[in-house]
Amino acid sequence: MNRVASPTRELDLDALSGRLPTAFICSGCGYHLPEDEPVRPGCPTSRAGDDIDHVLRRVLAPSRLAFPVGDEPNPFVRYRTLLHAYHSALAAGWSDGDVVDFIERLDHDLARVDGAGFRITPFERSDTLSERLGFAGHAGVWVKDETGNVSGSHKARHLFGTLLELEMAGGPSTAAPRPLAIASCGNAALAAAVVARSVGRRLQVFVPEVADPEILDRLRDLDAEVTICERQPGSSGDPTYRRLAEAIAKGAVPFTCQGNLNGLAIEGGETLGWEIVSQLASANAHLDRLFIQVGGGALAASIIGGLTEARELGALRALPRIHTVQTRGAFPLARAFERLVARLGPVPTVDEIEQELARAARHRSEYMWPWETEPHSVAEGILDDETYDWLAVVRGMLLTGGSPLIVDEATLRTANEIGRETTGIDVSVTGSAGLAGLLDLTNRGEIDPGETVAVIFTGVRRSGDQS
Numbered sequence: 001m002n003r004v005a006s007p008t009r010e011l012d013l014d015a016l017s018g019r020l021p022t023a024f025i026c027s028g029c030g031y032h033l034p035e036d037e038p039v040r041p042g043c044p045t046s047r048a049g050d051d052i053d054h055v056l057r058r059v060l061a062p063s064r065l066a067f068p069v070g071d072e073p074n075p076f077v078r079y080r081t082l083l084h085a086y087h088s089a090l091a092a093g094w095s096d097g098d099v100v101d102f103i104e105r106l107d108h109d110l111a112r113v114d115g116a117g118f119r120i121t122p123f124e125r126s127d128t129l130s131e132r133l134g135f136a137g138h139a140g141v142w143v144k145d146e147t148g149n150v151s152g153s154h155k156a157r158h159l160f161g162t163l164l165e166l167e168m169a170g171g172p173s174t175a176a177p178r179p180l181a182i183a184s185c186g187n188a189a190l191a192a193a194v195v196a197r198s199v200g201r202r203l204q205v206f207v208p209e210v211a212d213p214e215i216l217d218r219l220r221d222l223d224a225e226v227t228i229c230e231r232q233p234g235s236s237g238d239p240t241y242r243r244l245a246e247a248i249a250k251g252a253v254p255f256t257c258q259g260n261l262n263g264l265a266i267e268g269g270e271t272l273g274w275e276i277v278s279q280l281a282s283a284n285a286h287l288d289r290l291f292i293q294v295g296g297g298a299l300a301a302s303i304i305g306g307l308t309e310a311r312e313l314g315a316l317r318a319l320p321r322i323h324t325v326q327t328r329g330a331f332p333l334a335r336a337f338e339r340l341v342a343r344l345g346p347v348p349t350v351d352e353i354e355q356e357l358a359r360a361a362r363h364r365s366e367y368m369w370p371w372e373t374e375p376h377s378v379a380e381g382i383l384d385d386e387t388y389d390w391l392a393v394v395r396g397m398l399l400t401g402g403s404p405l406i407v408d409e410a411t412l413r414t415a416n417e418i419g420r421e422t423t424g425i426d427v428s429v430t431g432s433a434g435l436a437g438l439l440d441l442t443n444r445g446e447i448d449p450g451e452t453v454a455v456i457f458t459g460v461r462r463s464g465d466q467s
Contacts, residue, residue: 018035019035019091020035020084020087020088020091021060021061021064021065021087022058022059022060022061022082022083022084022087023035023058023059023084024039024056024057024058024059024084024263024264025056025057025059026043026045026054026055026056026057027053027055027056027057027361027391027392028043028052028053028054028055028361028362028364028391029043029045029052029054029362031043031044031045033056035088035091038169038170039084039085039088039165039166039169039170039264040056041056041162041253041254041261041262041263041264042054042056042254042260042261042262042263043055043056043263051362051363051364051365052361052362052364053260053360053361053362053364053368053390053391054260055259055260055263055388055389055391055392056259056263056264057263057266057305057392058084058263058264058266058267060082060309060312060313062309062312062313065081065082065313066081066313067082067274067277067310067313067314067315068080068081068082068274069278073119073120074103074104074107074117074118074119074120075118075119075120075157075271075274075275076103076107076118076160076161076164076268076271077100077103077104078120078278079270079271079274080096080099080100080103082270082274082309083161083164083165083267084165084169084267085164085165085167085168085169086099086168088168088169088170089102089168089169092170094168099168102167102168103164106160106163106164106167106198106199109198109199110150110160110194110195110198112198113194113197113198113222114150114151114194114198116148116150117150118149118150118156118157118160119149120275120279121144121145121146121148121149121272121275122143122144122145123142123143123144123145123275123276123279123280123454124142124143124279124283125140125141125142125143125285126140126141126142126143126422126423127140128422128423129141129143129418129419129422129423132418132422133438133439133442134442134449135449135450135451136449136450137450138452139449139450139451139452140452140453141438141453141454141455142285142287142452142453142454142455143419143423143425143454143455143456143457144272144275144276144454144455144456144457145423145425145427145457146272146431146456146457146458146459147425147426147427147431147457147458147459147460147461148460150191150194150195151187151190151191151193151194152187152190152459152460152462153187153188153190153191153431153458153459153460154269154272154299154456154458154459155184155187155188155190155191155192155257156191156194156195157268157269157271157272157302158188158191158257158265158266158268158269158298158302159188159191159192159195159255159257159265159268160195160268161264161265161266161267161268161269161270161271162255162262162264162265162268163195163199164268165264165267166253166264167199178251178252178253179201179202179203179204179225179247179251179252179253180192180196180201180202180203180204180252180253180255181203181204181205181206181244181247181248181252181253181254181255181256182203182204182205182206182244182254182255182256182257183205183206183207183229183238183240183241183243183244183256183258184205184206184207184240184256184257185207185208185210185211185240185380185381185383186207186211186212186215186380186381186459186462187381187430187458187459188256188257189205189207189215189219189224190215190218190219190222192205192224192255192256193205193218193219193222193223193224194222195255196222196224196255197222197223197224202225203222203223203224203225203255204224204225204227204247204252205219205224205225205226205227206227206229206240206241206243206244206247207219207226207227207228207229207240208228208229208231208238208239208240209228209229209230209231210380211228212462214462215462227243229242229243231374237370237385237386238370238384238385238386241258241385241386244256244261245261248261257269257296257298258296258298258388258389259296259297259298259301259388259389259392260388260389261388265298265302266298266301266302266305266389266392267302268302269298269299269301269302269303269305269306270302270303270305270306270309271306272299272302272303272306272456273302273303273304273305273306273307273309273310274306274309274310276303276306276307276454277306277307277310277315277316278315280316281315285452286317286318286320286452287320287452287453287454288320288321288451288452288453289320289321289322289323289402289438289447289451289453289454290303290307290320290321290322290323290453290454290455291323291324291325291405291434291435291437291438291453291454291455291456292322292323292324292325292434292456293324293325293326293379293382293430293431293433293434293436293437293456293458294324294325294326294333294382294387294393294404295381295382295383295384295387295430296384296386296387296388296389297333297384297387297388297389297390297392297393298388298389299456299458300322300324300389300392300393300396301389301392301393301396303456304319304322304392304393304395304396305392307319307320308396319396319399319400320400320453320454321400321401321402322393322396322397322400322402323397323402323403323404323405323437323438323441324393324397324402324404324405324437325382325404325405325406325407325433325434325436325437326382326404326405326406326407327375327377327379327382327383327406327407327408327409327412327433328377328406328407328408328409329375329376329377329383330371330375330377330383330384330385331404331406332368332369332370332371332384332385332386332387332390333387333390333393333394333404334404334405334406335367336367336368336387336390336394337394337397337403337404338404339366339367340356340357340360340367340394340398341398343356344356348398350399353395353398353399357391357394357395357398360391360394361391367390368386368387368390369386370385370386371385371386377409377412378409378412378413378429379412379429379430379433379436380430381428381430381431381459382430382433405437405440405441407433407436407437407439407440411436411439411440412429412432412433412436413429414436414439415432415433415435415436415438415439416428416429416432416435416436418435418439419432419435419455419457420432420461423457425457426460426461427457427458427459427460427461428459428460428461428462429461430458430459431457431458431459431460431461432455432457434455434456434457434458435455435457438453438455
């Protein structure tokens, strides 16, 4: 099926009429969070069983903003003018300097807990990897390396962005000393624990039975309250997610990367996309394709959002084709994508795609539901039973001509070995799963050796990782 290559957004962002050039809007029901109310993680109109894909999205009015061109080493300082919290703080009387000082103070506290704060992470062409995969000339493979980020993965970006919104935009973090809560099998839990510890907040963590003992020990060292959740025979769905939902119902703040529970997490992850745009511009380079591993979908939704906003702000000429990567152990995103594509014609227009996406947003259960069997894979970190941010990711693939990829265990292992050998980056199998997707398409002869492509190494290899 041929797909359109000129992306758009389903919202008229320049129609934002409030004081702020940013807003949070539910992509499922259209609810617009009032700017004079405290920011909140989820859509307040969501009701159990309504089958609407309630995910709050931070949107921008492009005519009222410019893409940042600073050189600050901290991404949250460099790209602060794109954050909703920044504009909320200015409206409340803060100065730009006040915001910078606040972010840097939080970052300093973070470094005291984890050893380092946030810095722009490397993104460059790997000559050795490009040669290994047969790319020619100046084309090849660019690698974004997140293994040296706070807590060893990209997850802390999502949660630090959430913290800024809660602290600067008057959300529940300042309204009451309610506990924070997250469901995770590893990296996200570590990131949440580091961020929570840095500001002295209580954190409840729900993990599966297979969680790495090393990670569990580190969580407890960080004073996280760890609950191991058993999967009951005959039940579907992630047991950690169910326990998280119970904690939220009792008053906990969702400090998690699942967009339907915490739409604030996407904005922090968008710093990755904005960095990629800035780094490409500095090298006078462009991308033809981008491969992103997907579990719950926050990483892919964030990068797609960041790149799309950069394009709307004139900093990026065109989006790369987006390819997502899942394992044969569980691929709920690919399943949803194919069900939606089946309803479209062979060459759908942008409007037809957006109309079908709008319908899907109100009939979620037709496209996304928990994986029926317990998933298993060497890439344990992307075995989510559902892709919670699926709709934004499907939109990104459809509007760029990309596609979902499903890779086998041998390809995941081979990609990790090649990635570590050629780049010297000690990345986990989960963290290099995007490269497995690239390897799969390359082996099938579907990648032109003259293309420029990118992968993201998102998590450092730990002692309990399979390899």
